[in-house]
Amino acid sequence: xxxxxxxxxxxxxxxxxxxxxxxxxxxxxxxxxxxxxxxxxxxxxxxxxxxxxxxxxxxxxxxxxxxxxxxxxxxxxxxxxxxxxxxxxxxxxxxxxxxxxxxxxxxxxxxxxxxxxxxxxxxxxxxxxxxxxxxxxxxxxxxxxxxxxxxxxxxxxxxxxxxx
Amino acid sequence: xxxxxxxxxxxxxxxxxxxxxxxxxxxxxxxxxxxxxxxxxxxxxxxxxxxxxxxxxxxxxxxxxxxxxxxxxxxxxxxxxxxxxxxxxxxxxxxxxxxxxxxxxxxxxxxxxxxxxxxxxxxxxxxxxxxxxxxxxxxxxxxxxxxxxxxxxxxxxxxxxxxxxxx
Numbered sequence: 357x358x359x360x361x362x363x364x365x366x367x368x369x370x371x372x373x374x375x376x377x378x379x380x381x382x383x384x385x386x387x388x389x390x391x392x393x394x395x396x397x398x399x400x401x402x403x404x405x406x407x408x409x410x411x412x413x414x415x416x417x418x419x420x421x422x423x424x425x426x427x428x429x430x431x432x433x434x435x436x437x438x439x440x441x442x443x444x445x446x447x448x449x450x451x452x453x454x455x456x457x458x459x460x461x462x463x464x465x466x467x468x469x470x471x472x473x474x475x476x477x478x479x480x481x482x483x484x485x486x487x488x489x490x491x492x493x494x495x496x497x498x499x500x501x502x503x504x505x506x507x508x509x510x511x512x513x514x515x516x517x518x519x520x
Numbered sequence: 521x522x523x524x525x526x527x528x529x530x531x532x533x534x535x536x537x538x539x540x541x542x543x544x545x546x547x548x549x550x551x552x553x554x555x556x557x558x559x560x561x562x563x564x565x566x567x568x569x570x571x572x573x574x575x576x577x578x579x580x581x582x583x584x585x586x587x588x589x590x591x592x593x594x595x596x597x598x599x600x601x602x603x604x605x606x607x608x609x610x611x612x613x614x615x616x617x618x619x620x621x622x623x624x625x626x627x628x629x630x631x632x633x634x635x636x637x638x639x640x641x642x643x644x645x646x647x648x649x650x651x652x653x654x655x656x657x658x659x660x661x662x663x664x665x666x667x668x669x670x671x672x673x674x675x676x677x678x679x680x681x682x683x684x685x686x687x
Binding site: 359360385386416417418419420421427428429430431453455456459461462464465466468482483484485486488517518519520 | 526527528529532557559561585586587588589590591592593609615616617618619620621639641642643644645646647648649676678680682
Protein backbone atom coordinates (compact mmCIF):
# COMPACT_ATOMS: atom_id res chain seq x y z
CA UNK A 357 0.00 0.00 0.00
CA UNK A 358 1.24 3.45 -0.82
CA UNK A 359 1.37 5.60 2.26
CA UNK A 360 2.11 8.97 0.74
CA UNK A 361 -1.01 9.65 -1.21
CA UNK A 362 -1.80 12.69 -3.38
CA UNK A 363 -5.05 14.25 -2.20
CA UNK A 364 -5.32 17.29 -4.42
CA UNK A 365 -3.25 19.51 -6.68
CA UNK A 366 -3.78 23.05 -7.93
CA UNK A 367 -2.10 24.64 -10.94
CA UNK A 368 -2.77 28.32 -11.36
CA UNK A 369 -4.01 29.25 -14.82
CA UNK A 370 -5.06 32.85 -14.32
CA UNK A 371 -3.84 34.71 -11.27
CA UNK A 372 -5.62 33.77 -8.05
CA UNK A 373 -5.77 35.51 -4.69
CA UNK A 374 -5.22 32.31 -2.75
CA UNK A 375 -4.95 28.56 -3.03
CA UNK A 376 -7.09 26.48 -0.71
CA UNK A 377 -7.52 22.83 0.06
CA UNK A 378 -10.90 22.26 1.66
CA UNK A 379 -12.68 19.21 2.93
CA UNK A 380 -9.38 17.53 3.74
CA UNK A 381 -10.06 13.85 4.49
CA UNK A 382 -9.48 12.92 8.12
CA UNK A 383 -8.14 9.46 7.31
CA UNK A 384 -4.40 10.16 7.24
CA UNK A 385 -1.84 10.66 9.99
CA UNK A 386 0.20 13.56 8.62
CA UNK A 387 -0.04 16.01 5.73
CA UNK A 388 2.65 17.18 3.31
CA UNK A 389 2.22 20.16 1.00
CA UNK A 390 4.61 20.93 -1.84
CA UNK A 391 4.43 24.50 -3.12
CA UNK A 392 5.87 26.30 -6.13
CA UNK A 393 4.66 29.89 -5.97
CA UNK A 394 5.30 33.30 -7.49
CA UNK A 395 3.52 36.42 -6.26
CA UNK A 396 2.49 39.58 -8.12
CA UNK A 397 4.01 41.80 -5.43
CA UNK A 398 6.33 44.43 -6.90
CA UNK A 399 9.34 43.31 -4.91
CA UNK A 400 11.85 40.50 -4.88
CA UNK A 401 9.90 38.28 -2.51
CA UNK A 402 6.51 37.91 -0.88
CA UNK A 403 5.62 35.89 2.19
CA UNK A 404 3.12 33.03 2.25
CA UNK A 405 0.32 33.41 4.76
CA UNK A 406 -0.69 29.87 5.66
CA UNK A 407 -3.94 29.48 7.59
CA UNK A 408 -5.74 26.42 8.86
CA UNK A 409 -9.54 26.28 8.97
CA UNK A 410 -9.66 29.98 8.09
CA UNK A 411 -8.11 30.96 11.42
CA UNK A 412 -5.57 33.79 11.56
CA UNK A 413 -5.17 33.74 15.35
CA UNK A 414 -2.94 31.66 17.60
CA UNK A 415 -0.09 31.57 15.09
CA UNK A 416 3.57 31.80 16.14
CA UNK A 417 6.84 31.36 14.27
CA UNK A 418 10.49 30.47 14.62
CA UNK A 419 12.58 31.11 11.52
CA UNK A 420 16.15 30.66 10.38
CA UNK A 421 17.10 32.35 7.12
CA UNK A 422 20.24 32.57 5.02
CA UNK A 423 20.44 35.16 2.26
CA UNK A 424 23.77 34.19 0.75
CA UNK A 425 25.85 36.28 3.11
CA UNK A 426 24.33 36.20 6.59
CA UNK A 427 22.06 33.98 8.67
CA UNK A 428 19.35 35.45 10.87
CA UNK A 429 16.65 34.08 13.11
CA UNK A 430 13.34 35.61 14.07
CA UNK A 431 9.80 35.11 15.30
CA UNK A 432 7.93 37.01 12.58
CA UNK A 433 6.34 35.51 9.49
CA UNK A 434 9.09 35.24 6.85
CA UNK A 435 7.79 32.49 4.58
CA UNK A 436 9.44 33.95 1.47
CA UNK A 437 8.71 33.00 -2.12
CA UNK A 438 9.64 34.66 -5.38
CA UNK A 439 7.91 37.79 -6.58
CA UNK A 440 7.96 39.97 -9.65
CA UNK A 441 11.35 41.69 -9.49
CA UNK A 442 13.14 38.37 -9.15
CA UNK A 443 14.34 36.65 -12.31
CA UNK A 444 11.47 35.86 -14.68
CA UNK A 445 10.06 32.34 -14.63
CA UNK A 446 11.48 31.58 -11.18
CA UNK A 447 9.27 30.33 -8.38
CA UNK A 448 9.78 29.85 -4.68
CA UNK A 449 9.66 26.20 -3.66
CA UNK A 450 8.51 25.01 -0.27
CA UNK A 451 7.61 21.86 1.61
CA UNK A 452 5.27 21.97 4.59
CA UNK A 453 4.99 18.90 6.85
CA UNK A 454 2.10 18.79 9.33
CA UNK A 455 2.16 15.86 11.78
CA UNK A 456 -1.00 14.64 13.50
CA UNK A 457 -3.27 17.12 11.74
CA UNK A 458 -6.43 15.46 13.08
CA UNK A 459 -5.31 15.43 16.71
CA UNK A 460 -6.75 17.45 19.57
CA UNK A 461 -3.32 18.95 20.25
CA UNK A 462 -1.78 22.14 18.89
CA UNK A 463 -0.59 21.83 15.30
CA UNK A 464 3.14 22.24 14.68
CA UNK A 465 4.68 22.32 11.23
CA UNK A 466 8.08 21.86 9.62
CA UNK A 467 8.76 24.12 6.64
CA UNK A 468 11.68 24.32 4.21
CA UNK A 469 11.67 26.99 1.50
CA UNK A 470 14.04 28.42 -1.11
CA UNK A 471 13.89 31.38 -3.50
CA UNK A 472 16.88 30.69 -5.75
CA UNK A 473 16.84 32.92 -8.84
CA UNK A 474 20.44 33.32 -10.07
CA UNK A 475 20.58 36.93 -8.89
CA UNK A 476 22.35 38.78 -6.14
CA UNK A 477 19.85 37.88 -3.48
CA UNK A 478 18.04 34.68 -2.61
CA UNK A 479 16.84 33.04 0.55
CA UNK A 480 17.08 29.54 1.97
CA UNK A 481 14.98 29.10 5.08
CA UNK A 482 13.90 26.59 7.66
CA UNK A 483 10.79 27.54 9.59
CA UNK A 484 8.15 26.32 11.93
CA UNK A 485 4.66 27.71 12.26
CA UNK A 486 2.60 26.70 15.26
CA UNK A 487 -1.19 26.95 15.28
CA UNK A 488 -2.23 26.97 18.92
CA UNK A 489 -5.59 25.38 18.28
CA UNK A 490 -6.89 21.92 19.09
CA UNK A 491 -9.28 21.61 16.14
CA UNK A 492 -8.58 19.04 13.46
CA UNK A 493 -7.33 20.66 10.27
CA UNK A 494 -9.99 20.46 7.59
CA UNK A 495 -8.77 23.22 5.28
CA UNK A 496 -5.51 24.97 4.41
CA UNK A 497 -5.17 28.27 2.56
CA UNK A 498 -2.05 29.84 1.09
CA UNK A 499 -2.24 33.57 0.24
CA UNK A 500 0.34 36.27 -0.49
CA UNK A 501 0.98 38.36 2.60
CA UNK A 502 1.78 41.55 0.67
CA UNK A 503 0.81 40.98 -2.95
CA UNK A 504 -2.63 40.32 -4.34
CA UNK A 505 -2.28 37.14 -6.36
CA UNK A 506 -0.36 33.99 -7.12
CA UNK A 507 0.79 34.10 -10.72
CA UNK A 508 0.26 31.65 -13.54
CA UNK A 509 2.04 28.30 -13.27
CA UNK A 510 2.13 28.42 -9.49
CA UNK A 511 1.35 24.98 -8.10
CA UNK A 512 0.38 23.37 -4.82
CA UNK A 513 -0.05 19.68 -4.06
CA UNK A 514 -1.42 18.17 -0.87
CA UNK A 515 -0.41 14.66 0.17
CA UNK A 516 -1.70 12.49 2.97
CA UNK A 517 0.70 10.24 4.85
CA UNK A 518 -0.51 7.15 6.66
CA UNK A 519 1.33 5.40 9.44
CA UNK A 520 -0.73 2.22 9.14
CA UNK B 521 -3.58 1.66 -11.01
CA UNK B 522 -2.20 1.34 -7.49
CA UNK B 523 0.49 3.80 -6.49
CA UNK B 524 4.01 2.44 -5.97
CA UNK B 525 4.80 1.81 -2.35
CA UNK B 526 7.80 4.10 -1.85
CA UNK B 527 7.07 5.17 1.73
CA UNK B 528 5.89 2.43 4.02
CA UNK B 529 5.16 2.63 7.73
CA UNK B 530 7.31 0.14 9.63
CA UNK B 531 6.34 0.86 13.22
CA UNK B 532 4.54 3.48 15.25
CA UNK B 533 4.16 4.21 18.94
CA UNK B 534 1.62 6.58 20.49
CA UNK B 535 2.42 6.85 24.17
CA UNK B 536 -0.31 5.97 26.64
CA UNK B 537 2.13 6.35 29.51
CA UNK B 538 4.98 8.81 30.02
CA UNK B 539 8.42 7.35 29.30
CA UNK B 540 11.89 8.76 28.62
CA UNK B 541 13.10 6.12 26.15
CA UNK B 542 11.59 4.49 23.09
CA UNK B 543 13.21 1.67 21.11
CA UNK B 544 12.27 0.36 17.72
CA UNK B 545 13.87 -3.04 17.26
CA UNK B 546 14.04 -5.70 14.54
CA UNK B 547 13.89 -3.06 11.84
CA UNK B 548 13.40 -4.83 8.51
CA UNK B 549 16.27 -4.50 6.03
CA UNK B 550 14.19 -4.27 2.87
CA UNK B 551 14.26 -0.51 2.37
CA UNK B 552 16.83 2.02 1.20
CA UNK B 553 16.38 4.75 3.82
CA UNK B 554 14.45 5.26 7.02
CA UNK B 555 12.46 8.27 8.15
CA UNK B 556 11.62 8.89 11.80
CA UNK B 557 8.79 11.33 12.56
CA UNK B 558 8.25 12.59 16.13
CA UNK B 559 5.48 14.87 17.44
CA UNK B 560 6.01 15.38 21.13
CA UNK B 561 5.47 17.11 24.43
CA UNK B 562 7.75 16.62 27.42
CA UNK B 563 7.89 16.80 31.17
CA UNK B 564 11.02 18.91 30.80
CA UNK B 565 12.51 21.07 28.06
CA UNK B 566 14.55 18.15 26.77
CA UNK B 567 16.53 17.51 23.65
CA UNK B 568 16.16 14.27 21.74
CA UNK B 569 18.99 11.86 21.17
CA UNK B 570 19.23 8.68 19.18
CA UNK B 571 21.44 5.62 19.27
CA UNK B 572 21.64 2.73 16.85
CA UNK B 573 21.84 -0.98 17.65
CA UNK B 574 22.28 -0.21 21.34
CA UNK B 575 25.71 1.30 20.76
CA UNK B 576 26.45 3.54 23.76
CA UNK B 577 30.10 4.16 22.88
CA UNK B 578 31.34 7.53 21.64
CA UNK B 579 30.83 6.68 17.99
CA UNK B 580 28.55 9.57 17.10
CA UNK B 581 28.92 13.16 15.97
CA UNK B 582 26.65 15.91 14.75
CA UNK B 583 26.61 19.44 13.33
CA UNK B 584 23.59 21.67 13.87
CA UNK B 585 22.38 24.89 12.30
CA UNK B 586 19.92 26.61 14.61
CA UNK B 587 17.68 29.61 14.96
CA UNK B 588 16.35 30.62 18.34
CA UNK B 589 14.15 33.46 17.21
CA UNK B 590 16.86 35.97 18.04
CA UNK B 591 20.13 34.20 17.28
CA UNK B 592 21.26 32.16 14.28
CA UNK B 593 24.19 29.89 14.85
CA UNK B 594 25.87 26.57 14.41
CA UNK B 595 27.66 24.15 16.66
CA UNK B 596 28.96 20.62 16.63
CA UNK B 597 29.91 17.72 18.84
CA UNK B 598 32.32 14.90 18.08
CA UNK B 599 32.99 11.55 19.74
CA UNK B 600 29.64 11.68 21.46
CA UNK B 601 27.62 8.77 22.85
CA UNK B 602 24.56 9.57 20.73
CA UNK B 603 23.33 11.87 17.99
CA UNK B 604 21.72 14.96 19.47
CA UNK B 605 19.17 15.53 16.70
CA UNK B 606 18.14 19.00 17.86
CA UNK B 607 19.51 21.97 19.79
CA UNK B 608 17.04 24.78 20.45
CA UNK B 609 14.03 22.88 19.14
CA UNK B 610 13.43 21.35 22.54
CA UNK B 611 10.35 19.66 23.94
CA UNK B 612 7.72 22.09 25.15
CA UNK B 613 6.24 21.21 28.55
CA UNK B 614 2.79 22.66 27.89
CA UNK B 615 1.79 21.68 24.40
CA UNK B 616 2.65 19.50 21.41
CA UNK B 617 4.85 22.14 19.86
CA UNK B 618 7.79 19.89 18.98
CA UNK B 619 8.15 17.95 15.77
CA UNK B 620 11.15 16.41 14.05
CA UNK B 621 11.75 14.47 10.87
CA UNK B 622 14.96 12.44 10.66
CA UNK B 623 16.17 10.75 7.49
CA UNK B 624 18.63 7.90 7.87
CA UNK B 625 20.30 7.14 4.58
CA UNK B 626 21.41 3.66 3.47
CA UNK B 627 20.68 2.27 6.92
CA UNK B 628 21.16 -1.33 5.85
CA UNK B 629 24.59 -0.85 4.29
CA UNK B 630 27.31 -3.06 5.73
CA UNK B 631 30.02 -1.02 4.03
CA UNK B 632 29.48 2.58 5.06
CA UNK B 633 29.08 4.70 8.17
CA UNK B 634 25.50 5.96 8.65
CA UNK B 635 24.47 9.58 8.18
CA UNK B 636 21.32 11.30 9.32
CA UNK B 637 19.58 14.56 8.48
CA UNK B 638 17.05 16.05 10.91
CA UNK B 639 14.69 19.00 10.75
CA UNK B 640 13.47 19.75 14.25
CA UNK B 641 11.01 22.44 15.25
CA UNK B 642 9.58 24.05 18.33
CA UNK B 643 7.79 27.31 17.66
CA UNK B 644 8.28 28.31 21.27
CA UNK B 645 12.04 27.69 21.32
CA UNK B 646 13.75 27.26 17.97
CA UNK B 647 14.15 25.58 14.63
CA UNK B 648 17.13 23.39 13.71
CA UNK B 649 18.73 21.45 10.89
CA UNK B 650 21.13 18.75 12.07
CA UNK B 651 23.40 16.30 10.35
CA UNK B 652 24.52 13.25 12.29
CA UNK B 653 27.00 10.43 11.86
CA UNK B 654 27.30 6.98 13.39
CA UNK B 655 30.74 5.56 12.79
CA UNK B 656 29.72 1.97 12.24
CA UNK B 657 29.37 -0.23 9.19
CA UNK B 658 26.74 -2.39 10.84
CA UNK B 659 23.28 -2.37 9.35
CA UNK B 660 20.86 -0.53 11.60
CA UNK B 661 18.49 -2.99 13.21
CA UNK B 662 17.30 -0.90 16.16
CA UNK B 663 16.85 2.76 17.02
CA UNK B 664 16.63 4.12 20.54
CA UNK B 665 15.22 7.62 21.08
CA UNK B 666 15.72 9.19 24.47
CA UNK B 667 15.82 12.56 26.18
CA UNK B 668 19.10 14.18 27.17
CA UNK B 669 17.96 14.80 30.75
CA UNK B 670 15.93 11.62 31.32
CA UNK B 671 12.76 13.69 31.27
CA UNK B 672 9.69 11.86 30.09
CA UNK B 673 7.83 12.20 26.84
CA UNK B 674 4.21 12.98 27.60
CA UNK B 675 1.20 10.81 26.92
CA UNK B 676 0.07 11.29 23.34
CA UNK B 677 3.58 11.71 21.96
CA UNK B 678 3.93 9.89 18.63
CA UNK B 679 6.94 8.18 17.06
CA UNK B 680 6.72 6.63 13.60
CA UNK B 681 9.35 5.00 11.41
CA UNK B 682 8.84 4.75 7.67
CA UNK B 683 10.84 2.78 5.16
CA UNK B 684 11.73 4.56 1.93
CA UNK B 685 12.48 2.54 -1.19
CA UNK B 686 14.66 3.77 -3.98
CA UNK B 687 13.56 3.19 -7.55
